[in-house]
Amino acid sequence: MDPKPIITVLFLISATVIAAQEYVRPPPRKALHFPWSRKPSSLPQQVHISFAGDKHLRVTWVTDDKSAPSVVEYGTSSGKYSSVAQGESTSYTYMLYRSGKIHHTVIGPLEHDTVYFYQCGGQAPEFQFKTPPAQFPITFAVAGDLGQTGWTKSTLDHIDQCKYDVHLLPGDLSYADYIQSRWDTFGELVQPLASARPWMVTQGNHEKENIPLLKDGFQSYNSRWKMPYEESGSSSNLYYSFEVAGVHAIMLGSYTDNDEYSDQYRWLKADLSKVDRQKTPWLLVLFHVPWYNSNKAHQGEGDSMMAAMEPLLYAASADIVFAGHVHAYERTKRVNNGKSDTCGAVHITIGDGGNKEGLAHKYKNPPPEWSVFREASFGHGELNIVNSTHAFWSWHRNDDDEPVRSDQVWITSLVSSGCVAEKTLELTKILTEP
Numbered sequence: 001m002d003p004k005p006i007i008t009v010l011f012l013i014s015a016t017v018i019a020a021q022e023y024v025r026p027p028p029r030k031a032l033h034f035p036w037s038r039k040p041s042s043l044p045q046q047v048h049i050s051f052a053g054d055k056h057l058r059v060t061w062v063t064d065d066k067s068a069p070s071v072v073e074y075g076t077s078s079g080k081y082s083s084v085a086q087g088e089s090t091s092y093t094y095m096l097y098r099s100g101k102i103h104h105t106v107i108g109p110l111e112h113d114t115v116y117f118y119q120c121g122g123q124a125p126e127f128q129f130k131t132p133p134a135q136f137p138i139t140f141a142v143a144g145d146l147g148q149t150g151w152t153k154s155t156l157d158h159i160d161q162c163k164y165d166v167h168l169l170p171g172d173l174s175y176a177d178y179i180q181s182r183w184d185t186f187g188e189l190v191q192p193l194a195s196a197r198p199w200m201v202t203q204g205n206h207e208k209e210n211i212p213l214l215k216d217g218f219q220s221y222n223s224r225w226k227m228p229y230e231e232s233g234s235s236s237n238l239y240y241s242f243e244v245a246g247v248h249a250i251m252l253g254s255y256t257d258n259d260e261y262s263d264q265y266r267w268l269k270a271d272l273s274k275v276d277r278q279k280t281p282w283l284l285v286l287f288h289v290p291w292y293n294s295n296k297a298h299q300g301e302g303d304s305m306m307a308a309m310e311p312l313l314y315a316a317s318a319d320i321v322f323a324g325h326v327h328a329y330e331r332t333k334r335v336n337n338g339k340s341d342t343c344g345a346v347h348i349t350i351g352d353g354g355n356k357e358g359l360a361h362k363y364k365n366p367p368p369e370w371s372v373f374r375e376a377s378f379g380h381g382e383l384n385i386v387n388s389t390h391a392f393w394s395w396h397r398n399d400d401d402e403p404v405r406s407d408q409v410w411i412t413s414l415v416s417s418g419c420v421a422e423k424t425l426e427l428t429k430i431l432t433e434p
């Protein structure tokens with residue numbers, strides 16, 4: 001018998017198998033259109049929640065009606081509000097644009113791991129959220145550089161399917177890029193998720209929106225996304241910290257002064273000196289511009305911040321650093337000072353939420369020794385901190401609208417590896433230097 005047909009068939013089968021393994025990346029998706037009809041002017045819009053100190057949450061929403069009250073009614077059963085809180089409000093103008101009334105109302109004290117129902121400004125509809133647990137396990141969803149495209153929608157849908165407690169966003173939210181109404185559409189797009197779980201964000205370059213001589217930066221961001229900076233002893237909404245279930249999380253600003261003489265640096269030292277690793281064994285840090293990045297996009301942009309702040313974070317044994325900005329995903333080994341180091345932080349770039357600018361496809365080759373996994377695809381991450389020593393990290397690619405788990409790793413804490421104990425003296429020294 002002629003062996004040729006059999007060889008041909010075998011060849012075809014193996015070619016098909018190889019082709020199935022090769023991931024074919026789908027093209028970018030268009031910006032979403034929001035054909036929303038006009039709403040009653042007192043209707044609460046763009047509702048989102050964030051931490052506001054121990055056992056408290058800040059509820060933020062917007063109304064067109066400037067006389068709508070900044071009041072939140074809430075309770076643990078639907079339609080029955082046992083508590084009420086009065087808040088504050090703000091608004092801003094930006095060239096010809098006038099924002100609605102932006103309400104910020106702090107509620108609490110709240111029970112841990114409990115579902116609450118709430119209403120804003122005495123108006124339906126009713127929203128609900130779940131508070132995080134008091135202790136491990138806790139899960140964070142992480143996605144940066146979100147924007148408002150078809151891919152943003154797919155990322156948000158995947159996050160919605162996962163069981164998580166808090167959303168972390170390392171900068172670049174709406175990609176409004178000076179068109180202020182896009183902040184409103186972004187607020188509406190994220191409301192289903194951001195009204196149900198705390199969204200803790202830090203700012204990226206797309207939040208700046210400064211105009212020389214006319215507008216300082218971050219006006220819209222600061223008005224709409226007020227974070228617990230006062231609660232964490234900071235004088236700026238651009239850097240702050242919060243604690244939840246055994247985690248101390250520090251949110252830094254890549255686009256505000258961060259050298260040794262800056263307010264941000266001084267605040268960071270003060271904040272680190274308050275961290276108690278018995279109470280919060282895990283130390284997470286987020287900012288926008290990555291320090292460890294082997295993508296060709298945005299090379300070197302984080303260098304000066306890294307030179308100033310990495311020694312502090314290293315002495316303080318930061319466990320994981322999340323960044324965005326580069327529209328791709330990358331995970332490193334534990335690193336410090338440009339090379340792998342078992343007492344350094346794991347750096348994760350996750351700027352692949354779905355922005356309109358597309359993906360960053362070009363990488364430096366060969367990869368640096370510290371780079372473990374890198375890929376230019378849209379997606380999101382999940383950090384499940386199981387206990388004081390173990391956390392499970394996974395990155396989920398938006399593959400054909402299915403959240404495919406593409407990278408996963410167990411991360412053990414620096415408390416458990418002895419690095420925290422080893423560096424106690426070094427940390428005290430660096431924190432008490434004038």
Ligand SMILES: *[C@@H]1O[C@H](CO)[C@@H](O)[C@H](O)[C@H]1NC(C)=O
Pocket residue numbers: 386387388389390
């Ligand atoms: C923490 O969780 C890991 C993974 O499930 C487990 O192997 C380990 O024994 C746990 N440690 C403690 C102290 O419970």
Ligand SMILES: [Fe+2]
Pocket residue numbers: 145172204205206288324325326
């Ligand atoms: Fe960016």
